[in-house]
Every structure is written in C-alpha cells, then in structure tokens.
Amino acid sequence: xxxxxxxxxxxxxxxxxxxxxxxxxxxxxxxxxxxxxxxxxxxxxxxxxxxxxxxxxxxxxxxxxxxxxxxxxxxxxxxxxxxxxxxxxxxxxxxxxxxxxxxxxxxxxxxxxxxxxxxxxxxxxxxxxxxxxxxxxxxxxxxxxxxxxxxxxxxxxxxxxxxxxxxxxxxxxxxxxxxxxxxxxxxxxxxxxxxxxxxxxxxxxxxxxxxxxxxxxxxxxxxxxxxxxxxxxxxxxxxxxxxxxxxxxxxxxxxxxxxxxxxxxxxxxxxxxxxxxxxxxxxxxxxxxxxxxxxxxxxxxxxxxxxxxxxxxxxxxxxxxxxxxxxxxxxxxxxxxxxxxxxxxxxxxxxxxxxxxxxxxxxxxxxxxxxxxxxxxxxxxxxxxxxxxxxxxxxxxxxxxxxxxxxxxxxxxxxxxxxxxxxxxxxxxxxxxxxxxxxxxxxxxxxxxxxxxxxxxxxxxxxxxxxx
Amino acid sequence: xxxxxxxxxxxxxxxxxxxxxxxxxxxxxxxxxxxxxxxxxxxxxxxxxxxxxxxxxxxxxxxxxxxxxxxxxxxxxxxxxxxxxxxxxxxxxxxxxxxxxxxxxxxxxxxxxxxxxxxxxxxxxxxxxxxxxxxxxxxxxxxxxxxxxxxxxxxxxxxxxxxxxxxxxxxxxxxxxxxxxxxxxxxxxxxxxxxxxxxxxxxxxxxxxxxxxxxxxxxxxxxxxxxxxxxxxxxxxxxxxxxxxxxxxxxxxxxxxxxxxxxxxxxxxxxxxxxxxxxxxxxxxxxxxxxxxxxxxxxxxxxxxxxxxxxxxxxxxxxxxxxxxxxxxxxxxxxxxxxxxxxxxxxxxxxxxxxxxxxxxxxxxxxxxxxxxxxxxxxxxxxxxxxxxxxxxxxxxxxxxxxxxxxxxxxxxxx
Numbered sequence: 089x090x091x092x093x094x095x096x097x098x099x100x101x102x103x104x105x106x107x108x109x110x111x112x113x114x115x116x117x118x119x120x121x122x123x124x125x126x127x128x129x130x131x132x133x134x135x136x137x138x139x140x141x142x143x144x145x146x147x148x149x150x151x152x153x154x155x156x157x158x159x160x161x162x163x164x165x166x167x168x169x170x171x172x173x174x175x176x177x178x179x180x181x182x183x184x185x186x187x188x189x190x191x192x193x194x195x196x197x198x199x200x201x202x203x204x205x206x207x208x209x210x211x212x213x214x215x216x217x218x219x220x221x222x223x224x225x226x227x228x229x230x231x232x233x234x235x236x237x238x239x240x241x242x243x244x245x246x247x248x249x250x251x252x253x254x255x256x257x258x259x260x261x262x263x264x265x266x267x268x269x270x271x272x273x274x275x276x277x278x279x280x281x282x283x284x285x286x287x288x289x290x291x292x293x294x295x296x297x298x299x300x301x302x303x304x305x306x307x308x309x310x311x312x313x314x315x316x317x318x319x320x321x322x323x324x325x326x327x328x329x330x331x332x333x334x335x336x337x338x339x340x341x342x343x344x345x346x347x348x349x350x351x352x353x354x355x356x357x358x359x360x361x362x363x364x365x366x367x368x369x370x371x372x373x374x375x376x377x378x379x380x381x382x383x384x385x386x387x388x389x390x391x392x393x394x395x396x397x398x399x400x401x402x403x404x405x406x407x408x409x410x411x412x413x414x415x416x417x418x419x420x421x422x423x424x425x426x427x428x429x430x431x432x433x434x435x436x437x438x439x440x441x442x443x444x445x446x447x448x449x450x451x452x453x454x455x456x457x458x459x460x461x462x463x464x465x466x467x468x469x470x471x472x473x474x475x476x477x478x479x480x481x482x483x484x485x486x487x488x489x490x491x492x493x494x495x496x497x498x499x500x501x502x503x504x505x506x507x508x509x510x511x512x513x514x515x516x517x518x519x520x521x522x523x524x525x526x527x528x529x530x531x532x533x534x535x536x537x538x539x540x541x542x543x544x545x546x547x548x549x550x551x552x553x554x555x556x
Numbered sequence: 557x558x559x560x561x562x563x564x565x566x567x568x569x570x571x572x573x574x575x576x577x578x579x580x581x582x583x584x585x586x587x588x589x590x591x592x593x594x595x596x597x598x599x600x601x602x603x604x605x606x607x608x609x610x611x612x613x614x615x616x617x618x619x620x621x622x623x624x625x626x627x628x629x630x631x632x633x634x635x636x637x638x639x640x641x642x643x644x645x646x647x648x649x650x651x652x653x654x655x656x657x658x659x660x661x662x663x664x665x666x667x668x669x670x671x672x673x674x675x676x677x678x679x680x681x682x683x684x685x686x687x688x689x690x691x692x693x694x695x696x697x698x699x700x701x702x703x704x705x706x707x708x709x710x711x712x713x714x715x716x717x718x719x720x721x722x723x724x725x726x727x728x729x730x731x732x733x734x735x736x737x738x739x740x741x742x743x744x745x746x747x748x749x750x751x752x753x754x755x756x757x758x759x760x761x762x763x764x765x766x767x768x769x770x771x772x773x774x775x776x777x778x779x780x781x782x783x784x785x786x787x788x789x790x791x792x793x794x795x796x797x798x799x800x801x802x803x804x805x806x807x808x809x810x811x812x813x814x815x816x817x818x819x820x821x822x823x824x825x826x827x828x829x830x831x832x833x834x835x836x837x838x839x840x841x842x843x844x845x846x847x848x849x850x851x852x853x854x855x856x857x858x859x860x861x862x863x864x865x866x867x868x869x870x871x872x873x874x875x876x877x878x879x880x881x882x883x884x885x886x887x888x889x890x891x892x893x894x895x896x897x898x899x900x901x902x903x904x905x906x907x908x909x910x911x912x913x914x915x916x917x918x919x920x921x922x923x924x925x926x927x928x929x930x931x932x933x934x935x936x937x938x939x940x941x942x943x944x945x946x947x948x949x950x951x952x953x954x955x956x957x958x959x960x961x962x963x964x965x966x967x968x969x970x971x
Contacts (some may be wrong), residue, residue, distance in 0.1 A: 196664035316682065320822065344940065364827050368773070370794075393689065466655070466939035470662050477660040480588065482641035489621035490657070511595075522680035524696040528703050554692050555709035 092118045092254070093445065095282035097296050099126030099262050101426050102239060102418050103288035104244035105433035111253040113437065114448030118280050119245060119253065122260035122274065122292070125509040126502065129290045132512065133364065133396025134312065135354065135435025136344060137328050139231035139424040140177060142196030142204065143338065149198045149405040153428035153435070156305070158231055160430040162493035165235065168243040169348055169457035175327035177232030178207075178216065180373040180381050183224040188332045193227055203230045218324055218383045232328065236346045238512045239428050242502070247455040249501040254283040255500070256280070258550070261289075264299040270299075271415070284440055287417035289411050291361045291399055293406075297417055302410045309361050309397050310337075313370035316392040317385060318520045322348040324385060331381050338423060340377040342385065345485075347515070352378045352385060359397060366393040391520050394439045394549040398422040408433055409439055416440065458496055458514050463490050483533070486519025494530065498537040505538065507531065509547040531555065560586045560635070561879035563667040564653045564872065565642045567818065568596020570669045570852025572624035573632025574872030578671075579633035581876025586665060588640040588656050595621035596675055598861070599821035609862035615968040618666045619632050619732070620861060636662065645670060645821055645848075663689070668879035671871050672843075672850040674817040676857055677905050678723075681775075688774035693781035697723040697811040698738045704734055712807025716784050717873065718772045720748035720755075721948075722859065724796060728910050729758035731809075739805055744771040744789055747922060751859060751950040773800055781806050794923040811963070814857045821848065832856040838904035840883055841871035849875045856901050856916070859950050863916070884908055889964055896920055896968035902932035905957070913955045917966065922946045925971040928953055942968070 094110055096103045099121035102164055106451055110117045121128070138161045144150035165172040181189055189206060196204050207226045215228075245255055256278070262520025263274035270281045287296045294304050317324070328343035337356045343349055355370045375387065405428065409416050416436055421428070441447065461479055472492075473480040479492035497504060497513040503512055507517060507530055516530050517523030523530070531554060535542040546552040562578045564571045567589030578585040593599060596604040597607070601617030608614060611623060626760070628634045639659030644652040651668045678696040682739055686694075695711055701723065703709040715736050717724050728738045741759060746769050748755055759766050759896070767786070773795045774785040783804040788794040816834040826835045827844035834855050835843045841851040851871035854862040887907035891900045900917040915930070922945065929939035930953055937959035945951060953966065 092912050260715050312601075315685075318818065365774070368685075369686050371685050388683075389679055390682050390685065393685060393687070466662060480657050480660050480662070481639065482657050485590070485641070488641075488643060519679045520680075520815075521696075522682060524678045524680060524699045527699055528693075528707055532707075532931070542707070547779075549779060552692035555703055555711055555779070556713065 089272070089283050090118070091270070092116045092280060092282040093442070094284040095120060095271065095280060096284065096286050096288055097273070098129040098288035098290055099241070099245060099288045099291070100129050100253065100288060100439060101127070101241045101429040102232070102421055102432055103371050103428040104241040104248070106286055106288060106436060107248035107253055108244040109433040109437045110152050111248040111251040112450060114450030115445065117248065117253040118282065118501060119248065120259040120261055121255065123256050124257055124546065126133055126245045126255065126507050127238040127512060128548070130398060131241045132238040134237055135328065135351065135525065136234055136235050136345065136426070137177065137342065137343065138172070138233040139427045140196065140204070140232040141199045141201045142192050142227065142229060143333060143423070143424065144199065145403070146195065146198040149407060150424060150428065153431040154424045156434070157198050157424070157427040157429060157430035160434070161233065161235070161427070164430055165240070168240070168247060170236070172241055173234040173344070173346055175232070175344070176228055176230040177328045177330065178226045179330045179332060180212070180219060180223045180226040181332040182222050185332050186225055189227050190224055192333070196229065201229060201231065204228065204340070216325055216327070216329060219329070219465050220380060220382055223381065232371050232510070234328065234344065234346055234393070241351045242513060243450055243455060244499040249495050250453045250455050251450065252269050255502055261296060273413045275354070284414040284416070286436065287415070290421065291397060293399065293417065293419035300410070300413070300415050302415060302417055304478070305401050305406050308400050309355045310400055310422070311359040311363055311395050311397055312367045313357070313393065313395040314351055314353030314373065315371065315374055315390050315549055316394065316446055317350040317352070318389040319348045320390050321350040321386060321389050324350045325382060329381050333544060337525070340374055341466070350385065354396070362397065363396060364395045366395050371396070391522055401432060405432070407436065409443065411441070414443060459493060461490050461493060473545055483529045484516035484519060486525070489514055489516045491502045491533065494533050496538070498534065505534065506546045506548050506552070507534065507554065510534065527554070558586065558665045559841055560584045560661060560665060560667050562671060562872065563588065563652070563665050564671045564673055565654070565672035566596065566675060567594040567636065567638070568623070568673065568675050568852070569598055569624065569861045569864045570625065570675065570868035571596070571671070572621070572628060573868030574671045574673050574851065575628050575634045577869040577872025578876035579631050581880060582633070582952070583876030583879050584633050585872070585876070586635045586637060586667070588642050589636065590641040593636055594625055594636065600702050602705050603730070604656070606861050609860065610842060610865060611898070617797045624865070624945045640819060645824065646918045647824060647845070649905050668887040669847040669849060669875040671807070671875050672818070672821060672848070673852055673855050673868055674820065674854045676814040676816045678810070679813040680814060681810060684706055684810070686772065686775060689777055691775070691777040691780050693777065693807045694775065695807070695809055696713070697727045697809045697933045700809050701727055701730065704730060710734060710736065712736055714805040715807040715809060716772070716803055716805045717809045717811060719743065719811035719813070720749040720750050720766060721811045722754050723812070724809065725750045725754040725758040727809055727811065728764050729762050732762050736807070739803055740765045740767055742770045742772055742786055744793055745844070747946070771795055773797065775808060778801070781808055782893045784808055799867065814853065816854045816857065818854060821864070829899060829903070832901070836903040838888065839900060839902045839906060840874035841867060842874060842878070844885070847878055856899070859948060861926065863950055878955070889960065889962070892914065892967040893917065893965060894968065896970070897966055900966060902940070905949040905960070907957070907960050909958050909960070911957050913957055914936070915953050915955060915966065917951050919945050919947060919951065919968055923968070923970055927971065929969065931965045931967060932963055933957065
C-alpha cells in the first residue's frame with residue numbers, strides 16, 4: 089500500500105490549496121477525489137470572486153481567512169501562471185440606504201480592508217454606465233478581484249503533482265481505519281495510507297467525519313443558480329456589482345467573468361446536498377433582483393444556466409483538529425470560501441506542523457500554464473504553429489480553441505478524461521453554441537488520446553457516456 | 557499575403573453560389589471553408605428535398621452540394637482553401653484584410669470585397685432557459701445529425717425532441733430509421749415552424765406524435781438523462797405546471813431555433829437588425845459597410861436551401877462587380893413595411909429606374925388568405941395573392957424598379 093505523510097480528502101478549492109501548500113513544503117501528500125476530476129463540486133459553480141473582506145463579521149474565521157486569502161491571491165495566481173482580474177468590486181444602493189453602506193464600510197475598516205471608498209452618483213455611473221437609475225452610491229473595494237475558480241483549483245492540483253504530490257481521481261472514500269500510527273483510507277478495492285488526514289470533502293464533510301468518529305457538523309445546503317451570458321455582452325459591467333447584502337446573503341449580482349462573459353446570480357435556495365438543478369422560479373428571481381442594481385441585461389444572450397451548492401454551518405467556517413489524533417477537518421466553507429481557501433490551508437498546515445508534521449527542503453517546480461492561442465500575437469501564433477501544426481487547427485469555433493490546446497489539456501498532469509474536464513481547462517464547448525459544433529470533435533480527440541472507443545467518452549464521470 | 561478580388565467566408569450553399577456569382581462578374585475569388593470539405597451543413601443532411609426550385613429535382617444535401625461543386629470545378633477565377641477558419645476581418649484602405657487559421661499555419665488575404673456566407677448555429681439549452689439538471693444526453697438536433705450521419709454513432713435509445721422546426725422533424729425520422737424510439741416532438745407554439753411536407757413525411761408517415769402548445773419544463777437525470785417533464789402552455793406560452801407530466805427517456809434533442817453566425821464582423825460597426833439577429837443589407841446584399849456583403853443563413857435563417865443559393869449567387873456577383881468596377885449606389889431608399897411583415901431583406905434599394913429587385917420577407921403569423929403588395933408614393937406597383945401564408949415560410953415579391961417613385965412600402969392585406 090502506498091504510504092504518504094498526508095492524505096487530503098476532497099479536490100475542491102480547500103483541498104487543492106492544502107495540496108499545493110504541503111507539496112511545496114516537501115511533504116509527501118496524496119489528494120483523494122471522489123469524482124472524475126478535481127473542482128467538481130461547489131468550486132466549479134460559484135461567482136469566482138476574490139472578496140475584499142468587508143462582508144464577514146469582525147473576529148470570525150470568515151473575516152480572518154477572507155482578509156488573509158485576499159492578500160495571498162495575487163502572488164498565488166502569479167506563481168500558478170493563471171489570470172486574475174484586479175477589477176475591484178462595488179456594492180451599490182440608493183440614497184435611502186446610505187447608512188447600510190456606511191456600516192459595511194466600517195466593517196471593512198474593522199476587518200482591515202485596504203483602499204475602500206464610498207463613491208457618489210456621478211462618478212459611480214461613469215465607472216459603471218449600466219447601473220440602474222435608482223442607484224446613487226456605491227462602496228468600491230479595489231482589492232476585490234475575479235478569477236476562474238475551477239482553473240485556480242486545477243492549477244493548484246497540477247502544481248502539487250509537478251512538486252511530487254499524487255492525485256487519485258474516482259477515489260470515493262468509504263472506509264478509514266487506524267493502523268498503528270497511520271490511517272488506512274479505502275475506496276472500494278483501492279487504499280492508501282497516511283499519518284495525517286485532512287477532510288476537505290465539502291458537501292461530503294460529515295460522511296467523512298463519520299468514518300473516524302469525528303463530530304457531525306450541523307450543515308445546511310443552499311443552492312445558487314446563475315445565468316451565463318455570451319461574450320458579446322462583455323462590458324455590460326466592468327466589475328462585480330453587488331446589492332447591499334442582507335441576512336440571506338450577498339444578494340444577486342452581475343459580474344464579468346475572467347473570459348469576458350457576463351454572469352448573473354446567484355439565488356440562495358435551501359436544497360438537498362447535491363441538488364444543482366435550475367428552476368424557473370430561480371431564473372425569474374435572478375432577473376427581477378439583478379435589475380434592482382443594473383439596467384436590464386440582454387437575456388436573449390443567455391447561453392447557459394447552472395447552479396452550485398454552498399455548504400453552510402451556522403455563521404462561521406468550521407476548521408478543526410480532532411483532539412489527540414492526526415485528523416483535521418473543514419466544513420461549511422461557503423462564501424467567502426474561495427477567497428479564504430489559501431489562508432485556511434496556510435493556517436492548517438501550520439497547525440499540522442505544530443502537531444508534529446515534518447517538512448523537508450524542496451526545490452519548487454513551476455507548473456506549465458495552458459497556452460491560449462487567442463492571447464498570442466499573430467507573430468507568436470505563427471511561430472507556435474510552425475513548431476506544432478496542431479495549434480493551427482480550430483476545434484471549438486466559438487471560443488477559438490485549437491486542437492493543440494485540447495491536446496495540451498489531455499496531456500496535463502491530472503490526465504483529465506471527460507469532456508467537461510477538458511472544458512474547464514481550455515474551454516471547448518464553453519462558448520455560445522455550447523458544443524453544438526465541436527462536441528463530436530472533442531469526443532474524437534479524447535478517444536484517440538486514451539485509445540478508447542468514442543462510446544466510452546463521458547461528459548462528467550462514469551455513467552455520463554455521450555454516444556451509444 | 558494572398559490577394560484576390562473577393563473573399564468568401566464559408567463554403568456551404570451560400571458560399572459556393574457566391575463563388576459562381578463572383579466569377580460570373582469576372583472577379584477572382586477565394587472561398588475560406590473551415591471544414592475539411594466544401595458543402596457546409598449540406599454534407600450531413602442526407603435526406604432529400606433539396607433543389608426542387610433550382611434544379612427541379614429532389615436531391616439529398618450532399619448531392620445538392622455536388623451540383624455546386626461541379627459548377628466551380630475548373631473555374632480559374634475560383635480558389636478554395638479548406639480547413640481555413642477565419643478569425644478576423646479588418647477594414648483597410650480600398651479593401652479588407654481577412655485572417656484565417658489554415659490548418660497548418662495562418663493565412664492573410666487582402667480582398668476588395670468580402671462575402672459573409674457563414675450560415676447559422678443552433679440555440680443551446682441555456683438560450684431557452686431549459687431548467688432541471690444538465691446530464692449527458694442533451695443534444696442540439698444538428699449535433700445529433702452530425703454524430704449519426706457523419707460519425708456513425710447512436711445518440712440514444714428513447715428520445716424526446718423539443719421544437720418542431722425542420723431539423724427537429726428531419727431528425728425524428730432519422731432516429732427512428734437508426735433504431736431509436738422517438739417518444740414525441742414537443743412544440744411550444746400552436747403550430748409547427750417546419751415545412752408542411754416535413755410534418756407529413758417525417759412524423760405522420762412514421763407515427764411520431766407531435767404535441768403542439770406543449771413544452772419541456774425540466775430535465776431529470778444525474779449522469780445521463782432519465783426523463784423530462786412536459787406541460788402544456790397557456791396563451792402567454794407559460795407552462796401550466798399543474799398539468800406537468802413525466803416522460804422517461806434517455807435523450808433529449810433540441811431544435812429550438814437558429815442564430816446567424818455574425819460574430820466575425822462584430823467589430824466593424826455594421827447596422828444591425830434585432831428581428832433577424834443579423835445585419836441589414838441593400839439590394840446587392842451589401843451591409844452598411846461598402847464592400848462587405850452578407851447572404852444566406854447568416855443574413856436571415858432561410859427555410860429552403862434554394863433560396864440560400866440564389867442569395868449567395870447574387871451577393872457574390874455584386875461583390876465581384878464592386879471589386880471590379882463599383883456598384884451604382886445612388887438614390888438609396890429604405891423599404892418600409894406594415895406590422896404584418898416582420899422584416900425585409902434587403903432593407904434598402906437603389907432607385908436606378910431599371911431592372912427588377914427581389915424582396916424577401918417573413919410575416920408575423922399564419923394567414924389563410926391574403927394579398928401581398930408593394931406601394932410607391934401611394935401607387936400600387938406590384939402585387940400577388942398569397943393563400944396560406946405561414947410565419948415560418950419565406951415570402952418573396954418581385955419589384956419592377958422602373959415603377960418606383962420616391963419610396964417603397966410593403967403590405968400584407970388580410971382578406
């Protein structure tokens with residue numbers, strides 16, 4: 089049985105940050121993911137915002153890890169060679185709610201958020217020409233940013249792998265046994281052994297805790313539905329536009345994605361643990377509420393509906409060490425979890441070291457970023473195609489993705505096998521036709537790469553075969 | 557740098573005809589085709605019914621494409637580049653710079669004029685706000701057609717089809733022929749948007765039920781589709797959820813509308829028509845930017861390929877004349893129309909007082925008996941009776957340009 093110092097259960101953003109943090113410290117480490125790819129739960133379906141930190145109540149874990157995470161993101165993205173859109177964020181409202189905005193501003197100051205300011209009507213409407221007419225004032229936080237949450241998670245895992253870690257996909261943990269000093273972790277017929285275990289299972293947090301008799305955390309699940317608009321709507325808003333938050337959450341926002349789409353959402357609807365369906369009521373609610381902050385978006389340009397589940401535990405994150413064991417667990421990492429994840433990992437790794445985890449000198453290996461031919465100059469592109477003609481063959485028309493880029497994704501460190509996994513890495517089927525044109529070609533490329541029949545190529549995990 | 561008179565972007569039915577037209581005008585032209593072969597969507601349309609108007613024969617899609625390929629074969633004015641994906645059109649002095657991936661490199665072509673012949677794409681599930689889950693087994697009808705007819709794959713065993721446009725109808729029959737069970741075609745509108753002959757030949761002849769004023773409210777299934785909920789809709793097209801019913805199936809085909817592929821010219825500031833979701837053109841099929849032409853399904857989604865070819869040929873000819881000697885663009889008139897007519901293509905006509913002009917248009921709904929006519933300065937200058945006009949079918953009216961005075965107005969008179 090393969091033995092590691094640390095086993096991380098769950099390949100969402102928290103697990104991925106742990107994996108990267110530990111491998112860079114020379115710790116031998118395995119990441120166990122139940123699905124066929126990392127970033128397949130809450131991490132793939134959220135707003136993708138690095139929050140500035142004015143929302144959480146001061147002196148909570150949320151506040152602490154949000155602020156620290158926000159500080160860590162720019163350098164982390166640079167290290168991972170992924171994009172971050174440092175556009176700032178805006179919370180907008182009308183004159184009648186000025187007091188509410190001031191409270192948020194004060195809370196931001198208490199949390200240590202840098203550079204915030206209240207912006208008055210004229211300047212606000214110049215910054216964002218598509219704000220609703222009734223909007224008078226806004227809280228601008230320049231340290232807010234937009235990232236691709238799934239690509240961030242994938243990049244962290246890839247970095248972990250090139251730095252000596254191991255990722256096991258389709259590893260659905262169903263048993264954990266203590267054997268001497270180590271935990272044996274089983275998934276059907278497979279198993280690994282590790283001295284430390286960290287539960288980053290997100291929606292599955294309690295199921296994993298139950299395997300080691302760790303406490304059950306009171307969890308509730310809240311679904312967030314989104315509408316994604318075509319890239320032709322790029323510029324509708326220049327940064328995330330939030331309404332004034334309420335007790336129910338941060339409200340329904342309009343934001344640009346890293347790739348130039350516009351996203352509207354999320355709703356906040358109590359749901360079952362894995363319910364990512366979208367309802368007509370949810371769509372209606374998004375349309376109604378987003379128009380309180382911005383002018384009517386062009387709904388004819390919607391290309392995709394999706395939903396993600398946030399896992400909530402009371403008012404704060406749960407980040408714990410089970411006493412007298414080497415078992416650590418996280419739960420209820422809802423918003424601002426994406427922002428907080430690098431800080432949670434930094435904290436937990438420190439705690440593990442205090443608990444006796446040994447690190448080793450390690451020479452850092454930088455991950456290889458995905459080439460995006462769309463971002464290259466004509467000269468660079470010509471040179472690239474000369475080296476490898478696959479970069480001259482277009483597969484996905486809408487996103488202008490070449491065969492070379494798809495082959496790069498197939499050859500990447502986690503060896504993704506599914507159409508959606510390729511989509512999350514290099515974007516074929518992500519555009520305005522949603523795969524109507526390129527799906528058959530992508531299926532072919534995957535089948536050829538792995539030497540399998542096209543009938544075995546899945547959309548997202550076993551059982552999601554596309555053609556018969 | 558490659559130089560030519562006319563660049564034609566797209567080698568489907570419109571682009572092939574445009575090449576014939578450009579050559580007829582004595583111009584040299586280059587077709588940039590993104591696929592490995594010419595023919596566009598025709599290559600996967602193995603059913604018959606193409607060419608009834610142009611060739612007076614019922615051809616299959618590939619046969620129809622072959623007729624046009626034969627017409628350009630050996631024509632020294634016409635060059636073709638397959639595997640060429642055009643990604644930018646830049647306006648330059650006296651012409652356009654068109655850049656394309658060429659399969660093994662990049663090509664740049666300078667041309668005096670450009671014909672957009674890019675066709676259209678299908679609306680995805682998101683565009684119709686399809687609710688429920690997002691498992692494997694949801695295909696646009698055209699994608700399924702490609703998988704079946706070109707790749708030789710089966711897409712599912714028990715299939716539900718949403719949308720009764722022509723592709724949906726054609727695919728219903730195709731799936732049955734390939735051994736799948738088609739449980740029904742669901743159409744949100746009170747009438748099918750497809751051709752009457754397709755309803756008979758594709759559904760009735762195969763005992764496939766068509767449910768009008770009914771839509772799919774939710775998709776069910778985690779990894780693969782396990783079923784859909786359907787419900788009738790009220791007059792506002794809202795589903796009556798109390799009447800929702802579950803249909804177990806493993807596959808859903810969407811034939812819910814086509815969108816012109818205009819994005820390549822998105823930065824050129826062309827005049828846009830929200831009704832067609834495309835650019836406006838004059839009688840030469842020229843957009844608001846001189847030298848840039850647009851025809852076929854990228855201009856407006858046609859019901860018959862014969863019309864696409866006719867438009868393409870005319871656009872190519874005009875692009876050729878533009879490149880060689882220039883077009884007469886004096887005395888431009890905007891064609892106006894009444895509320896029964898949704899749009900006209902062309903939108904502008906030049907009052908040259910000679911020759912004829914063909915105006916294509918669609919009406920807002922079905923009419924049993926009507927008259928279509930053109931009026932100029934209060935005088936009726938053209939008219940034809942139009943029995944059984946449907947919203948889906950393209951209408952045309954020929955105008956004698958010598959009769960145009962100062963304006964041109966199209967009307968549909970309901971009898």
